[in-house]
Amino acid sequence: MAAKQVLEDSVCCTIGTGADTSVWDDVWIPEEVARPARRAQLEVDKDLKVHHLIDPDSKEWKPELLEEFIHTDDIQRNLEIKISKSGRKDGYCWKHSKSGHYTVRTGYDIAVKQRRKNHFAPMTEPSITPLKQKQVTTANPQGDAQIFPWLMWYVWKARNEKCFNAKDISPLDTIQLARHEAETWRIAQIGDKLYETSDEEQTEHQSRARDTLVAEKRFRCLVDVSWSDKDDWMGMGFVLTEGEVVILQGQKCAPRTQAPINAEASGLILAMQETRDRGFDGVNFGSDC
Template sequence: MAAQPLLKAGLRRSIGTGNNTMVWSDNWLPDAKPRPATPCGPSFNPNLRVSDLIDPTSHAWNLTRLQSIIAKEDVPLIMSLRIPRTQRLDSYCWAPTKSGAYTVQSGYVLATELDSAHALPSVSEPSTTCLKAKVWTLKTSRKIKHFIWSALSDSVPVCSRLSDRHCSIDRYCPRCGADDESVNHLLFECPPSAQTWALAHIPHSPGLFPSSSTYSNLNHLLWPAKGLGVPSSILDNVPWILWFIWKARNDKIFNGADISPLDTVQIALSEADNWRLAQIIHKAHADEEFLPQTSAQPLGHRCSFDASWHQDDALFGGGMVLTDRDGEKTFGSFTSNRGLTPLHAELHALLWAMKSTLQLDHLDMTFETDCQQLVKIIEDEKEEDWPSLMVEFEEFYYLHSMFNSCSLCFIPRSCNVRADGLAKGARARGVIFSHVNSRLPCWMAQTNHSELS
């Protein structure tokens, strides 16, 4: 119940039949923040439903009615929403994420924004926000990033924190017996921890490191230490040293094992080297996987497509280059009302390319895109994780069923410059249109002559 205001601020109605969504009171417009539609005059029907704006015959938005009762700036937003083929009920999606699925991170960001909007002026104090953001850019594993972020947030379950939360009565340090085991004591002040830092060749700087503040110590290790002459080869191992100090402490509590500072340093350095080696191997495999295929050409026709989207433009552009078995090319481009995100635009461009190739009676197709995320979503078949794209996925599977064979593959951006040029040229025109032909119109030839010739 306490989280209801937060959910109401971030949820947007996802239109199905439109029977359960009120035009003037429910948050259903795909704007920067979910909101109801705005009437264009003082007199309006308060009980109007979204279904009343859909033409029952064509099953499309009734543009004439939209323009007559809704503010003109809201009409393009409504027209960008696809109406599902199936008669499914209206549902909800989470507006702050591209997928439409709720995440703790996006909820936290929205909650912070809401608190800031209602907060009273206060005396400014040192903030850990910048340092917390820095943590997520560290070159280390995700679990270690999360641990360091938790240390900055004072949420590591050390004895003093557990006692404060009435989970334990003991506050003393399990390694050295100090009266109070805080996060800073665990990582920097406990004698085994201090020895670990010395063996890792992290120099002690009087007044800077170590200090009585977790924030100051981590800030020193992640930023100023490099400027003071500490080599990057040493500082790059800091995340693993922090992690294995924590592991050594837990081994003492749960296994009764005393891990020496020297062993802690050696294990940390070994794990850091192994992780960096794994990243190099993974990158090499990824580069091999996405090299353009030169020897084995896909069967049937190939169609590369792309979208051009900008948050300040009311329209987005799409382009495609269809190459048949004989090498003959057909070019196409279109514009449409801007969707929520670039990913929406990429998927809309794919749907338009699928419709266009079906109209040309090409039933064996390989579609090519430089949007790796789109390929992954469709390959993994996890469209249920993307509520904001539910209608588009319904359309995709319907069109997919009309091909004899149909596949989607990733190509590097450098291999997709023709479709990209068509998409950008279409968006630059600023009018809604659709064009598919073996010959380029004059405006396209002039805009992208070097890329398209």
């Protein structure tokens, strides 16, 4: 139940074509907790989709329809949402990561914060990390001594299956699983040592190739944006240099986008359009995203 609440509070629909998103049922209005749009009138079409509010030719919002159906306080938030120009399907955005994609780490952090806020004591399982470390430092363990940490782990898991799922796991299966995991882990440690040097050489080669490609570019353009979920507007700016000489600068204020990653993309698009319109080729673009 806790995980469900975290998802409900942290996910927002992203608008591509708008064909799959309900205006009144789906959480597509970006706020601290995303929500459906509020109505401008009591009687509305319950099947209204977001794409009905979008001009199919220009791929822009229809202001007259927004004013007719959407509450005045939500119209500005509508205009902040960027509509796909390429026909991308609607999706979902995880608001706790810069990329908009869900990660286990951010999901866990939010769940822990919510549990602490509700004063629930965290439920944890025993850790076998100290046992693994002891296993590594033991000189040439023999026989079943090698599988002891994994055996304890799978005994614990079998106990949980019995208590919570009424599922019986035989002792033989538990031992076989522990032996398999122990052998897999032992081989992985050998593989890490074998490939450590090779990975370092590959990384160095890729770094040199990347540096060479950047050096071939004559111009360098650095892009940055100012974005806050507490503001209705955001700022974008770029600086174009040739060597150490600044030859072009630009900045623009625009309605705040749905997520920081969208703001970075808007800043890059602005810089690319301005440099292209002025005839600059061979530009290396950089951002802190």
